[in-house]
Amino acid sequence: MNTLMDELENIVGKNGVLLGEDVAQRSVDWFTKAPCEAMAIIRPQSTEQLSQVMAACHAAKQPVVTHGGLTGVVHGAVASPNELVVSLELMNRIEEVDATGSTMQVQAGVTLQRVQEAAEEIDLQFPLDLGARGSCTIGGNIATNAGGIRVIRYGMMRQQVLGLEAVLSDGTVVSSMNTMLKNNAGFDLKQLFIGSEGTLGIVTRAVLRLAPKMPSEQTALVAVPSFDALTRLLQLASKELANSLSAFEALWNNHYALMTSAATKHAEILAGDSPFYAIIETLGANEAQDAEAFAAMLEKALEEELITDAVLANSSTQRQGIWDIREDIETLVYALNPMFSFDISLPIVHMDEYVTTLEEKLKAKWPETGQMVVFGHLGDGNLHIMITVRDPSPHSRHEVEEQVYGTLSTYRGSISAEHGVGLEKRDYLSLSRSPEEIALMKRMKLALDPKGLLNPGKVLS
Numbered sequence: 001m002n003t004l005m006d007e008l009e010n011i012v013g014k015n016g017v018l019l020g021e022d023v024a025q026r027s028v029d030w031f032t033k034a035p036c037e038a039m040a041i042i043r044p045q046s047t048e049q050l051s052q053v054m055a056a057c058h059a060a061k062q063p064v065v066t067h068g069g070l071t072g073v074v075h076g077a078v079a080s081p082n083e084l085v086v087s088l089e090l091m092n093r094i095e096e097v098d099a100t101g102s103t104m105q106v107q108a109g110v111t112l113q114r115v116q117e118a119a120e121e122i123d124l125q126f127p128l129d130l131g132a133r134g135s136c137t138i139g140g141n142i143a144t145n146a147g148g149i150r151v152i153r154y155g156m157m158r159q160q161v162l163g164l165e166a167v168l169s170d171g172t173v174v175s176s177m178n179t180m181l182k183n184n185a186g187f188d189l190k191q192l193f194i195g196s197e198g199t200l201g202i203v204t205r206a207v208l209r210l211a212p213k214m215p216s217e218q219t220a221l222v223a224v225p226s227f228d229a230l231t232r233l234l235q236l237a238s239k240e241l242a243n244s245l246s247a248f249e250a251l252w253n254n255h256y257a258l259m260t261s262a263a264t265k266h267a268e269i270l271a272g273d274s275p276f277y278a279i280i281e282t283l284g285a286n287e288a289q290d291a292e293a294f295a296a297m298l299e300k301a302l303e304e305e306l307i308t309d310a311v312l313a314n315s316s317t318q319r320q321g322i323w324d325i326r327e328d329i330e331t332l333v334y335a336l337n338p339m340f341s342f343d344i345s346l347p348i349v350h351m352d353e354y355v356t357t358l359e360e361k362l363k364a365k366w367p368e369t370g371q372m373v374v375f376g377h378l379g380d381g382n383l384h385i386m387i388t389v390r391d392p393s394p395h396s397r398h399e400v401e402e403q404v405y406g407t408l409s410t411y412r413g414s415i416s417a418e419h420g421v422g423l424e425k426r427d428y429l430s431l432s433r434s435p436e437e438i439a440l441m442k443r444m445k446l447a448l449d450p451k452g453l454l455n456p457g458k459v460l461s
């Protein structure tokens, strides 16, 4: 009698199955580099193959975890020894680019960066952007509803997807490859899969929405004297730069000081004694006009004492130097290791109080070892908080989580702004979702995946 593995090898071929060392050398945790423990990695080359793989797994009641580029940061891709991994890495083709309709049809395993580059080739852009662009995949971006640095202008991944195709746990292919901006014919089924972290279906293809390429890019790093000034600066930039404001990233002093310290390779572009810093970016159509408007906004900010200093990038190298301070997460992780990472959102009006309260609590509990670094997408109400107490144990993690999420619940914030829930935040879901919401999520899971085979235990318990 054929075993399931024989059956799967027949479907995807010998090259489509990875075992042993080839499995273990994949890390399922971007921070700790923990090895993959799955029994095998199955690599289909087409939707048809994946559909057959899932039909066979369904018949055998075999649980499956989907892998994209493995840059997710909430343990969503963790697989146990009794689980199989389905990797989309061989499904990485850009199938069609429509310059007139401003759409691109891709397989889910293509990286974000390749999509961005392909859009640029036809003088358009794919506006989703984040530090892991070279490795993360469109399927992973869809599954986590990724955000990134340009949400303030273009929205999250959900806003970039016109259509998609997914394979359900029993192998059924649901094709919603819509290419139109408007389509109200019944339920918008693609939304089920966007942000559901591989628990409802495996995304195989997508129709992406492209935007006009903006030839002019202005970037500045500014020093900001207070949180109040930071929020007023955001308001000023939003108003004065109107539709061209594409990023507004805030860095607390603890982040900037660490990233420009001797321990890292980044230049201290501005003096390191300011309480806050911001990276402001615009994307526009007219270089001369945009530069003028940007400089005028900075001047106004100086006059109103919202900033104390500023550096306007005048070359792509300078621009990259500014963004590296924000995007070089690897250096940050290395400097704080062992650390715990958080991605929360809350109303801007409560942000300063929340951070100050949390910092006080950490200092009180871990006076010697506690260290916290804060940065994030201020315009989206989204903060990334990295905390170390110099102890990686699960007990310490739990204690830190209680502080971060416990304090957050007072302000009705969200335990996950853009990274998803995965395994890491599952037990805290009820702090951000009502019992009725969670019950409905469970009913949807049961309807689409009655045997509970897709990404078991992630998001929902």
Ligand code: FAD
Pocket: 030, 065, 066, 067, 068, 069, 070, 071, 072, 073, 075, 076, 077, 088, 108, 129, 130, 131, 132, 135, 136, 137, 138, 139, 140, 141, 142, 143, 144, 145, 146, 147, 148, 149, 197, 198, 199, 201, 202, 203, 204, 329, 330, 418, 419, 422, 455, 458
């Ligand atoms: P993976 O890590 O492989 O998977 C992530 C989850 O999606 C898992 O649950 C997996 O099972 C599921 N999944 C993957 N592919 C599919 C598929 N085809 N169908 C169904 N389920 C699937 N996120 C942000 O939102 N904003 C940021 O600014 C940001 N910056 C980052 C910077 C760095 C340096 C890093 C390492 C990560 C960052 N992230 C950010 C995290 C973000 O979630 C991922 O980078 C990305 O969206 C995940 O894509 P991936 O292909 O690596 O997915």
